[in-house]
Amino acid sequence: MTPERLPSLIRHWIGGELVEADDGRTFDVFDPVSNTAYAVAARGSATDVDRAVAAARGAAHEWAGLSGRARATILNRVADAVEARHEDLAAFETYDTGLPITQARGQARRAAENFRYFADVAVALGEEAFRQGAEQFSYVVRQPVGVAGLITPWNTPFMLESWKLAPALASGCTLVLKPAEWTPLSASLWPEIFAEAGVPAGAVNIVHGIGAEAGQALVDHPDVPLISFTGSTDTGRHIVRSSAQHLKTTSMELGGKSPVVVFADADIEAALDSVVFGVFSLNGERCTAGSRVLVERPLYEEFTRRLAQRAADVRVGPPSEAATEVGALVHTEHYRRVLNYIETGRKEARLMAGGERPAHLPDGNYLQPTVFADVERDARIFQEEIFGPVVAVAPFDDEAEAIELANATQFGLAAYIWTSSIQRGHRVAHAVESGMVWINSHNVRDLRTPFGGVKASGIGREGGAHSIDFYTESKIVHVALSDVHTPRFGAAR
Ligand code: NAD
Numbered sequence: 132m133t134p135e136r137l138p139s140l141i142r143h144w145i146g147g148e149l150v151e152a153d154d155g156r157t158f159d160v161f162d163p164v165s166n167t168a169y170a171v172a173a174r175g176s177a178t179d180v181d182r183a184v185a186a187a188r189g190a191a192h193e194w195a196g197l198s199g200r201a202r203a204t205i206l207n208r209v210a211d212a213v214e215a216r217h218e219d220l221a222a223f224e225t226y227d228t229g230l231p232i233t234q235a236r237g238q239a240r241r242a243a244e245n246f247r248y249f250a251d252v253a254v255a256l257g258e259e260a261f262r263q264g265a266e267q268f269s270y271v272v273r274q275p276v277g278v279a280g281l282i283t284p285w286n287t288p289f290m291l292e293s294w295k296l297a298p299a300l301a302s303g304c305t306l307v308l309k310p311a312e313w314t315p316l317s318a319s320l321w322p323e324i325f326a327e328a329g330v331p332a333g334a335v336n337i338v339h340g341i342g343a344e345a346g347q348a349l350v351d352h353p354d355v356p357l358i359s360f361t362g363s364t365d366t367g368r369h370i371v372r373s374s375a376q377h378l379k380t381t382s383m384e385l386g387g388k389s390p391v392v393v394f395a396d397a398d399i400e401a402a403l404d405s406v407v408f409g410v411f412s413l414n415g416e417r418c419t420a421g422s423r424v425l426v427e428r429p430l431y432e433e434f435t436r437r438l439a440q441r442a443a444d445v446r447v448g449p450p451s452e453a454a455t456e457v458g459a460l461v462h463t464e465h466y467r468r469v470l471n472y473i474e475t476g477r478k479e480a481r482l483m484a485g486g487e488r489p490a491h492l493p494d495g496n497y498l499q500p501t502v503f504a505d506v507e508r509d510a511r512i513f514q515e516e517i518f519g520p521v522v523a524v525a526p527f528d529d530e531a532e533a534i535e536l537a538n539a540t541q542f543g544l545a546a547y548i549w550t551s552s553i554q555r556g557h558r559v560a561h562a563v564e565s566g567m568v569w570i571n572s573h574n575v576r577d578l579r580t581p582f583g584g585v586k587a588s589g590i591g592r593e594g595g596a597h598s599i600d601f602y603t604e605s606k607i608v609h610v611a612l613s614d615v616h617t618p619r620f621g622a623a624r
Pocket residue numbers: 282283284285286291309310311312340341342343344345346347348350361362363364366367369370383384385386387417418516518544584588589
């Protein structure tokens with residue numbers, strides 16, 4: 132279903148104006164159901180990025196000069212404006228990304244929540260103070276780092292953009308956002324949202340374009356001291372290398388291959404629901420997807436069989452239909468990549484479900500949820516992020532082997548543990564190499580908690596106060612409260 136108000140040209144937003152690329156170039160934007168170009172978007176160049184950074188610098192003084200309360204008021208108005216467009220937003224996101232509409236609505240709600248939460252943080256967060264007896268007093272002054280460069284991926288694009296926009300603005304930074312080129316549509320709603328909320332012109336700038344062009348120009352720009360990046364591990368590595376030129380502060384939220392460890396004493400029904408939802412929701416295009424399921428041997432055959440049955444029963448369909456559980460993968464290039472992994476998987480493991488396009492959906496990037504069992508630890512489908520509705524299942528014999536298998540990849544983003552033993556749950560949680568662990572729970576995240584990964588899954592943490600730490604520099608001011616006793620060098624003669 133084509134949403135109303137679909138633009139045919141998606142423009143940059145620089146200094147409060149909707150503008151085309153300086154050189155007039157554009158790129159095609161496709162929808163994943165018909166795989167036809169429905170719009171073009173401005174193709175940002177270094178010149179466009181330069182204009183956007185200049186606009187952000189121009190607005191920096193005004194935005195940073197507002198009190199926390201004033202910024203919070205505006206951020207709450209941003210949340211109001213997002214909520215007012217909730218249905219449009221979800222429709223745009225679904226059309227552009229192929230995410231099922233019910234899940235796109237949830238992402239739109241979460242985007243508004245991000246702004247509300249960081250509005251609260253802007254008001255509530257104090258600065259630290261330290262007193263050394265009666266001699267010295269030291270206090271921290273948090274100052275915005277400067278113009279923030281935000282680079283985001285195509286999975287849940289609007290929500291992930293909000294995740295960076297809200298804390299950057301709450302911290303007093305002005306910014307330039309470079310949305311993912313496969314999914315620029317929902318970002319076209321930000322200009323009216325920010326303008327309606329009263330965000331000063333130039334505080335937020337959006338430059339669309341290709342990663343190697345507009346994204347790279349942002350990373351290379353000398354007046355952008357900070358890059359917040361969410362995307363693939365390879366791109367993250369490249370950005371860290373490029374950022375070294377100007378010694379930029381970077382935050383890297385990268386790929387994952389997160390394990391779900393299911394012990395035989397687990398609540399099997401709850402674990403099964405969680406495994407199915409965890410890897411197939413958001414079309415499996417989820418960084419924290421539990422894409423490796425490790426099951427204790429006595430439960431292994433039964434669990435794998437039931438998982439395969441559930442996967443076969445997942446409703447794959449047009450993203451705009453309310454009953455759809457898995458929609459269309461974002462882009463033909465990604466679809467082909469996922470299909471290649473399935474071909475690899477057929478040679479490496481036992482295919483239990485899926486692996487094919489559903490018969491009732493002859494066009495579009497559709498794939499039946501896919502389950503591979505008996506996956507060896509050195510198999511590519513065990514080691515590499517597929518980022519689609521594909522899950523690898525393997526057995527383990529004891530807790531030590533479960534931990535070893537859980538840690539046997541380069542990634543370390545999330546992990547999920549299912550057991551009825553409290554001690555074992557905590558023990559395994561502490562031993563797993565990942566930034567986040569859920570015990571008997573799935574991906575429910577309090578916005579105050581740190582988010583991020585270890586190993587090849589990222590550097591740094593965002594979320595809550597961690598985001599504010601990232602977007603601000605902490606300056607320490609020391610002041611003597613009594614007479615200073617300094618060794619008197621050069622005073623002895
Ligand atoms: P990607 O790395 O291809 O692209 C991400 C962004 O980087 C895009 O905006 C792209 O244009 C830009 N980019 C590409 N090359 C660039 C360059 N040279 N300089 C600057 N910018 C450049 O990633 P993707 O395919 O869009 O997203 C999927 C990946 O994102 C998956 O690996 C997924 O796990 C990861 N991801 C991680 C998290 C997390 O929080 N850890 C969240 C969501 C997605």
